[in-house]
Amino acid sequence: MSIKRIYDDSDSYEVGEDDISNIELTAHGNKKMTIYKVTYTDNSILFVGFLEHEVEHRNHGIKEREVLQIKFKELTLQNFKSHQDLKVEFGDTTQITGDNARGKSSIGESIIWLLYGTDMLGSKLDPSPDTYEADSTKVELLFEVDGKQTFLGREIAKGRNKFYVNEVPSKATEFNQVIEQLFDKELFLSLFNPSYFFTLHWEKQRGMILQYATAPANKEVFKELPKPQSDKLSELVKKQSLDDLVKIHRDNKNKKEKEHIAAQSRTKTLKEQLDQFGSLVPVSSLNTEKAQIEKSIKEYEDSIKDSVETNQRINFLNNKIDSLTVQIDQGRDNHTQLKAREINVNCHACGQELKEDSKQTLVDNKESELSKIAEQVNPLIKERKSLREELSSLEYIEMDEKQQEKKNQWNDKLFNIEHEMNRHKQLEKLNKDAKESAENEKTVKESLNDSIFILDAIKAFNAKEAELQAEKVQGLFENLAIRLFDTVKTTGELKPTFVIQMDGKDYIKLSTAEKIKAGLELRDVLSEQSDLITPCFVDNAESITKFKEPNGQLIMAKVEAGKELEVVTGE
Ligand SMILES: Nc1ncnc2c1ncn2[C@@H]1O[C@H](COP(=O)(O)OP(=O)(O)OP(=O)(O)O)[C@@H](O)[C@H]1O
Numbered sequence: 134m135s136i137k138r139i140y141d142d143s144d145s146y147e148v149g150e151d152d153i154s155n156i157e158l159t160a161h162g163n164k165k166m167t168i169y170k171v172t173y174t175d176n177s178i179l180f181v182g183f184l185e186h187e188v189e190h191r192n193h194g195i196k197e198r199e200v201l202q203i204k205f206k207e208l209t210l211q212n213f214k215s216h217q218d219l220k221v222e223f224g225d226t227t228q229i230t231g232d233n234a235r236g237k238s239s240i241g242e243s244i245i246w247l248l249y250g251t252d253m254l255g256s257k258l259d260p261s262p263d264t265y266e267a268d269s270t271k272v273e274l275l276f277e278v279d280g281k282q283t284f285l286g287r288e289i290a291k292g293r294n295k296f297y298v299n300e301v302p303s304k305a306t307e308f309n310q311v312i313e314q315l316f317d318k319e320l321f322l323s324l325f326n327p328s329y330f331f332t333l334h335w336e337k338q339r340g341m342i343l344q345y346a347t348a349p350a351n352k353e354v355f356k357e358l359p360k361p362q363s364d365k366l367s368e369l370v371k372k373q374s375l376d377d378l379v380k381i382h383r384d385n386k387n388k389k390e391k392e393h394i395a396a397q398s399r400t401k402t403l404k405e406q407l408d409q410f411g412s413l414v415p416v417s418s419l420n421t422e423k424a425q426i427e428k429s430i431k432e433y434e435d436s437i438k439d440s441v442e443t444n445q446r447i448n449f450l451n452n453k454i455d456s457l458t459v460q461i462d463q464g465r466d467n468h469t470q471l472k473a474r475e476i477n478v479n480c481h482a483c484g485q486e487l488k489e490d491s492k493q494t495l496v497d498n499k500e501s502e503l504s505k506i507a508e509q510v511n512p513l514i515k516e517r518k519s520l521r522e523e524l525s526s527l528e529y530i531e532m533d534e535k536q537q538e539k540k541n542q543w544n545d546k547l548f549n550i551e552h553e554m555n556r557h558k559q560l561e562k563l564n565k566d567a568k569e570s571a572e573n574e575k576t577v578k579e580s581l582n583d584s585i586f587i588l589d590a591i592k593a594f595n596a597k598e599a600e601l602q603a604e605k606v607q608g609l610f611e612n613l614a615i616r617l618f619d620t621v622k623t624t625g626e627l628k629p630t631f632v633i634q635m636d637g638k639d640y641i642k643l644s645t646a647e648k649i650k651a652g653l654e655l656r657d658v659l660s661e662q663s664d665l666i667t668p669c670f671v672d673n674a675e676s677i678t679k680f681k682e683p684n685g686q687l688i689m690a691k692v693e694a695g696k697e698l699e700v701v702t703g704e
């Protein structure tokens with residue numbers, strides 16, 4: 134089977150697009166996954182899997198889905214409301230006529246009661262006769278589903294419900310299951326009774342219309358968006374759903390808005406600090422000045438180092454000379470005393486005059502001692518002389534207070550230079566901080582703008598999707614105008630709604646005949662979209678002069694004054 138197009142929420146392949154030449158259904162899939170073979174114009178082949186519940190495909194020229202047709206054949210009523218015994222045969226059209234209260238509406242009602250146990254609007258119904266005695270109330274319907282006959286029966290006998298499927302007594306659950314498998318209850322009621330749909334809550338109505346009129350695929354919406362928006366979104370939806378993206382970027386937008394305010398204020402503060410920083414002496418001049426001062430300090434310190442040494446030497450020399458003088462004077466005294474002392478020429482013991490040689494020895498001894506003293510003192514005198522000569526060559530240096538003060542000033546200057554150099558470092562840091570802050574502000578702003586862009590794009594996407602969907606839905610109708618969205622004035626966002634109008638009037642304001650016409654158009658659209666064709670029961674058809682016949686069997690009930698109940702079956 135050749136297919137024109139396959140698509141789900143995010144993916145779409147279409148013959149004639151993206152160099153695709155053919156799409157075929159393969160037998161490789163399973164219950165959950167359908168596998169398609171996509172052939173490109175260069176004969177390359179791609180197998181793509183689509184989850185069954187998400188995928189739709191459109192066939193080339195062939196009617197895309199199988200249509201299910203329900204045809205009523207025969208209805209029998211026993212003791213149903215006023216009908217004691219009635220058999221109705223249905224044709225393509227079935228005309229029920231009769232005066233008021235002849236039981237026309239009851240015929241349509243009996244079918245719904247048989248299927249669902251309710252009246253035509255879905256309310257519980259007990260059709261047991263009030264006006265005569267009867268053991269049981271029973272409705273039986275023979276109908277065809279795509280040519281296959283089914284015979285259903287419902288009965289109330291002595292207050293108990295009984296069910297029959299093809300004449301076999303069945304449990305309620307089995308009976309209900311048979312019907313559920315054939316068609317959806319809401320859908321059937323809407324198709325059978327043209328006024329049923331309008332009694333539903335608007336959300337239910339909207340859901341039903343949209344259920345059968347598929348939403349445009351993301352790809353179709355992207356095509357309609359400005360390129361930057363569609364490029365961005367089509368990339369993002371590969372990882373996250375649009376709903377999640379909205380949550381993420383709303384959150385980020387709030388965060389970044391706050392961060393951006395903080396970042397701006399920091400950049401501003403830093404800029405102010407920079408503006409107020411004032412001028413700086415260039416580093417090169419500071420370095421030159423510093424070197425000069427350090428040199429001066431060193432010279433000064435070197436110079437006072439010499440004078441300290443000289444002064445210390447002078448002190449040392451003076452002390453040394455003093456000490457030598459004491460020793461020299463002592464030696465001189467000893468010499469003088471020894472020299473002056475007369476030699477005793479008599480013996481110590483006997484008092485007799487010593488011999489000549491002994492006398493000579495004494496003289497020699499004295500001379501020798503005197504020479505010894507002279508030998509000791511003379512070097513000291515010599516040393517002292519030399520020291521005195523050295524001392525006389527030295528000059529005591531007085532410490533200069535002015536020089537001291539100058540040194541203090543130099544130190545002060547050095548301190549100032551150091552301070553100025555620190556300011557250079559502070560300025561450097563401030564510049565770095567300001568640059569970083571500006572960069573941070575930029576990054577935050579970019580992230581903020583990105584989120585704003587994405588949120589705007591999603592808003593545009595939603596609006597475009599709604600527009601396309603509305604167009605698509607509206608395209609299904611001829612006389613009815615369908616509104617699916619309302620625009621919220623304050624935010625511009627779209628809010629789901631469901632309003633049906635005909636000729637500019639809300640359904641509720643239409644006349645009886647207009648209501649029937651509107652109902653018939655709506656049920657036909659539902660029928661076409663859901664591929665279910667059912668009979669349609671048009672009650673009070675006398676009120677309407679002309680109407681487009683519904684796509685299934687038409688059962689019409691018309692009042693005709695003074696007439697008994699009559700059912701005429703037409704082909
Ligand atoms: N449980 C019941 N038992 C007996 N008769 C009932 C019961 N419920 C309703 N009826 C009566 O059955 C008759 C037929 O009603 P029905 O609504 O089918 O008539 P109708 O032909 O559609 O009338 P109209 O032209 O006014 O629409 C009415 O007289 C009604 O009061």
Ligand SMILES: [Mg+2]
Nearest residue numbers: 237238239672
């Ligand atoms: Mg009626």
